[in-house]
Amino acid sequence: MINHQPIAVGLGELLWDMLPKGKQIGGAPFNFARHCNQLGLEGFPVSQIGIDELGNEIVSLLKDWGITPDFVSRDPQHKTGTVNIRLDDQGKPNYEIRDDAAWDYIQHNLLLEQLAPKVDIVCFGTLAQRSDASRSTIYSFLDRMSSNAIKLFDVNLRQHFYSIRSIEASLERASILKLSNEELPVLKTAFSLSGSVEVQLSELKNRFELKLIAYTRGAEGSLLIDGSGTDDHPGTTITTIDTIGAGDSFSATLCAGLLQGLPLASLNENANQVAAYVCSQRGATPALPESIVKNVSHSRSSVPKI
Numbered sequence: 337m338i339n340h341q342p343i344a345v346g347l348g349e350l351l352w353d354m355l356p357k358g359k360q361i362g363g364a365p366f367n368f369a370r371h372c373n374q375l376g377l378e379g380f381p382v383s384q385i386g387i388d389e390l391g392n393e394i395v396s397l398l399k400d401w402g403i404t405p406d407f408v409s410r411d412p413q414h415k416t417g418t419v420n421i422r423l424d425d426q427g428k429p430n431y432e433i434r435d436d437a438a439w440d441y442i443q444h445n446l447l448l449e450q451l452a453p454k455v456d457i458v459c460f461g462t463l464a465q466r467s468d469a470s471r472s473t474i475y476s477f478l479d480r481m482s483s484n485a486i487k488l489f490d491v492n493l494r495q496h497f498y499s500i501r502s503i504e505a506s507l508e509r510a511s512i513l514k515l516s517n518e519e520l521p522v523l524k525t526a527f528s529l530s531g532s533v534e535v536q537l538s539e540l541k542n543r544f545e546l547k548l549i550a551y552t553r554g555a556e557g558s559l560l561i562d563g564s565g566t567d568d569h570p571g572t573t574i575t576t577i578d579t580i581g582a583g584d585s586f587s588a589t590l591c592a593g594l595l596q597g598l599p600l601a602s603l604n605e606n607a608n609q610v611a612a613y614v615c616s617q618r619g620a621t622p623a624l625p626e627s628i629v630k631n632v633s634h635s636r637s638s639v640p641k642i
Contacts, residue, residue, distance in 0.1 A: 348461055351439060352418045355423075356421075357538045361394055364490060364581075365459055367584035369500070371584060374623070374624045374629060375610075380406075381398075382407045384414075385408055385416040385417075386414055386574045387411065390587040411441055416437070417439050440470055455481055456592045458481065460488075461491065465619060474499075485511075487510045488513075490587055498633050506545040507546070511547045511581050514548045514552070514583070520533065538561060549561045552583060562600060571612075574611075582615045585611050588610075589611070
């Protein structure tokens with residue numbers, strides 16, 4: 337046991353979600369970090385934004401929320417990223433992601449070298465790996481982390497901004513894989529998987545020596561698989577406003593529970609509870625009610641290593 341507030345990093349894109357009713361800070365890694373912060377971890381993003389008004393607004397909001405911006409670099413040449421989002425009748429988002437944003441050029445530096453070994457949890461995906469610069473920085477950060485740290489790879493496929501090569505390299509570095517029922521078919525083809533969903537996931541787990549796989553199915557819940565068995569959650573019935581950030585809140589709650597050593601069933605229940613609440617609100621990172629936080633948050637007093 338070690339006595340410090342566990343550090344959770346969202347590694348990758350930090351941007352503005354341009355929603356029909358206004359803009360909100362977004363990017364899956366940031367959403368993850370923000371939810372970790374709400375759940376009792378020291379969550380913050382590692383990314384890059386422009387030296388522009390949109391970047392200034394991000395820094396100001398991070399400080400207002402008590403999230404350190406120290407590991408968010410400022411880029412004098414590229415603009416802060418934006419994503420245009422349209423919602424369908426079920427609240428499911430359609431993303432139009434701008435090319436050549438500041439988060440495509442995340443720089444490896446001494447601050448990140450010093451940070452990486454101290455991190456207890458990191459969440460990263462494929463989107464920020466669309467550029468050579470950010471991909472190299474992400475891999476360098478992951479490779480400097482402790483072997484005991486949780487490295488959650490959220491596949492998070494967006495448009496054409498991914499490659500099978502980056503997926504495979506990420507799986508080789510990850511300890512946990514999170515993917516959706518829309519993403520599994522891509523991996524099934526890429527890695528020649530066969531059999532039932534559970535068999536395919538088990539094959540991925542064994543091939544890449546993963547400790548846990550979280551397979552999410554939207555309103556139909558999620559399946560968790562680790563070395564001890566499986567847990568299948570049917571989902572939580574709610575009125576959906578939009579689904580933006582639900583998967584990121586699921587990942588954050590899962591990781592907070594892993595640090596507590598919770599069993600699969602509790603991990604799955606807590607993660608579905610938080611994700612359902614996020615779906616019932618507008619935007620990716622609504623403030624979580626005290627009742628939910630009290631139920632699922634991580635104790636700040638100690639961190640068991642897994």
